[in-house]
Amino acid sequence: MLLACFLLLLAKNARGQFQFEIPAEMLQGMMGGGMMGGGGRKGAEWPKTENSEISAEFEWLVNTEWEGKTSKYLLLRDGFVESPLKECEPEGHCLWAANNGRVLINTPKLKVVKFTIEGLEQVDRKKLDNKEESELQKVSLVMEKPSKSTGKKGKLDFKRVAMADEQESMISADLYKILDVAEDAEQSAIKSKYRRLSVQYHPDKGGDPKVFNDIREAYEVLDDPEKRRQYNLGGMQLVKNVEIAWKEVEGQKAQLDAQLNQVPKNHPQYQMFKQQIEQQKRQFDKANVESKIQQKLQSEELEVLVPISASELYNGVEKKIFVFQRSMICRGCKEDPTRPECQDCGRCPPEKVQVPKYGMTPFGRQVVGMREKEQESRERCHEVGVEVAVRVAKGAKQGSSLKVLPNMGHQTPGKFPGKVNFKVQRGSKEDSYRIAESDLHTVLHISLEQAIFGFSISWRHLGQETVSITRERLERPDEVLRLKGKGLVQSGSKRGDLYVRLAVDLPSVPKGQKDLSLSAAKAQSQAEAKLEMEEEIQIEEGTAWRDWKERSLATTYKGSKEKTEL
Template identity: 30%
Template sequence: MFGGIPFEHFAHGGGGGGSFGGGRGGSAEPPDTTKLYETLELEKDATAKDIKKAYFRLSKVHHPDKGGDAHKFKEISAAYEILSDPEKRKQYDEYGLEGVDDEGGAQQRGEDLFSMFFGGGRGNGRARGPRKGPSVNHPIKVSLEDLYNGKTVKLAVNRKVIIGDAKECEKCNGRGAIMEVRQIGPGMITQMQRTCPSCQGQGNTAKTKSERQVLEVHIEKGMKHEQKITFRGMADETPGMETGDVNFIIQEKEHELFKRKGADLLVTKDISLNQALTGFTWKIKHLDGRQVVIKTRPGQIIECETTDAESGRTLPYITMVKDEGMPSLGNPFVKGNLYIAFHVKFPQKLEPDVIKQLRMILPDADIEEEYDPEQVEEHFMDVADLRHFGKGGAVSQQSEYDSDDEDRQGGVQCQQS
């Protein structure tokens, strides 16, 4: 009537004369439904957008072509393949890897999912070890100065620790789930599996207490936004499971002067036309407290803008000070570069005597055209907005006239005698 062996998801080798041995996986342990999320460093309630962002971020770090670990990259790709598919994710959340490990999936990729994530297949007789409990993520706001110089901060975390020994849950007999039978109509029943409310799906119960622990979080020079600092086994203790980790996620604060990308820094500078042509000196306070003076070379001209050779786009004029960027993570003696983007401010008006001097000093002065004011039209320019280009003239009125003409033509009929 039900199209399968009753209680098959609770199948185990002992008891019952083996009548439930055909179940999914044949194990008394509840399925692991967290490993793929841990691989992508996500919580189980992650959105599809979170999954995609995590995959692209981690695949860049662990790609073999960029010096990453090939097996780790394969795990990340497999986890993304499953969790990015709504149907596969649903199967995984309910049955674990066995719910998605079919012949058309991982087997064709040449590696069993269980071997990939747990270091051994289902049929090799080796125990996979206890599952890992959930990890806890704590954001930590860090200034750009601290990421430049490095810093150690002490942070307190509260965690649950187990008192005494864990016991098998009596309600679900250690399976982590219970089966409910419900009547859906006359002579018709259905059975549903749900998480055991007593042990919250863990299969074990234990008394716990709250413990406060102070952790020293070391922020290394050159660390980046969203980078993770991990304390292994410092999350809440869970009966029958390996303790999860506490992760501090760096949140880089915005800086009033510097913008950062990788190991490079960018600052913007407004200068006058005079400074752009004759040179300037600019003193700034760097992230380590040094007073740094930036200046033009003799005769160096700062242009108003430049054109990108590849895209043809107009960009701000950029200069660079070598080795004055951020220290590199793991090798702080190698630094990025400091880039400067310029905005040249032109004067709004010049006096006649100044104009005369500039004509004499600057190259390529205007050669005035010879003309008779009585024979030509003279026009002076006003400041304009390019967004208004194409909107001049009596466009709306002309459209109305055209419409009237069409109506008149459509209403004329030839009179025949």
């Protein structure tokens, strides 16, 4: 029996760390469906007449709890509600939404209850978006319809913000300020400063024990290069998370040793079991474990679109500087957010924590799984512009990668920042050209006189060349000219085309004036090019398509090959 159990344990650990979880649905079937708390009840569903969206303007409601005389609702992300009401106990049975100036709470029994938001006119919107409790307390959710029993409108008042658990043992002050050293201080300077401060504040010499302990803890982190790196990237919470992860690893190694100890040393197969255990323990070598911990505690890769102008796509850029607005932890501001240096710091992105799921099993109420729950962070963050140099190839495609930087993502308490993949966003607001694959589209505005008497207009194109258009008169309104090879690089040295739509601007006639004089001389004097980005170009099956027929009827225009001196 002992041998069979031991072989089973070895088989389990041969696949690495494994937690055996019985799905709640399976347990419900084992117990006849009557012991899981859900009882087969059906959750709330949104009727087709209601909008189930949570609009961006109501993001401040996420992770806030609201309480009435007989009810309490915690509004979670993705439209779920957590509530002590029995009908809401099975996860996902109660829902909420917020749009069109209203908040909707949907439960299986009450169905959709609609609330208006009162008090918004007296709040500081920036503080409300930061979920500051002083502002949330000014707001109430009031039912649109009065209760049938009392005739009064029910009201929900703000109760709390669902915050990440606070660890009393975790220091919240800025470790660098505790030791009075700069963030880029050398390790030797940190050690020297610690020695002086530890002597100065030692309890045996009348120092404050708390101050002394803070100094010692700050030194323990900053004196270790790896812990210091963790602190710089994810705060004290990340240092603690890594410590916990290592303790889990030590616990797994101890379990393997305990399994081997269950086998008598004089057993004929003891040496074989020992070798198997030693082989399993090899997975816990330092480099392998550090890599796995990094992956487990790392934020997801972030994609950032970098606007690339038509000119930059036309010519290519060896070094373009892009300023990435990165979220950074305001160290020490959790301890005292009122400090002057913390005034520009808002709440950090929400933290995700592991929460056990319970269910009734043949052995009583036990954990049957884990779920991830979002909670608001207690840390404070602010945005810092980080300059990133990228190289832009001629004709770079939409979404193509410019550069990937590790550990450059937004800082989140308790996590390593993820990679950032900087990608091409073709076009900028300042462009005069609309980009459609390798073609460029622009609108050249001309006067009514130029349309009638003809014109000659030149302008500096995106490269070194000058584009000149000369017309004796306009054949039809919104005529489109196609200039071959004036677009972006398509493949090799081949370029797309430039499409120029000639838009006639009607003259303004003073009120009461019935006559309008037009002159050919005036038309010739209007030589300045007035370019405007073309309207949106729709791409279908790899080619440009527009509602206006002029593109397909575009006249191929052979302009001057004149070059512009730089």
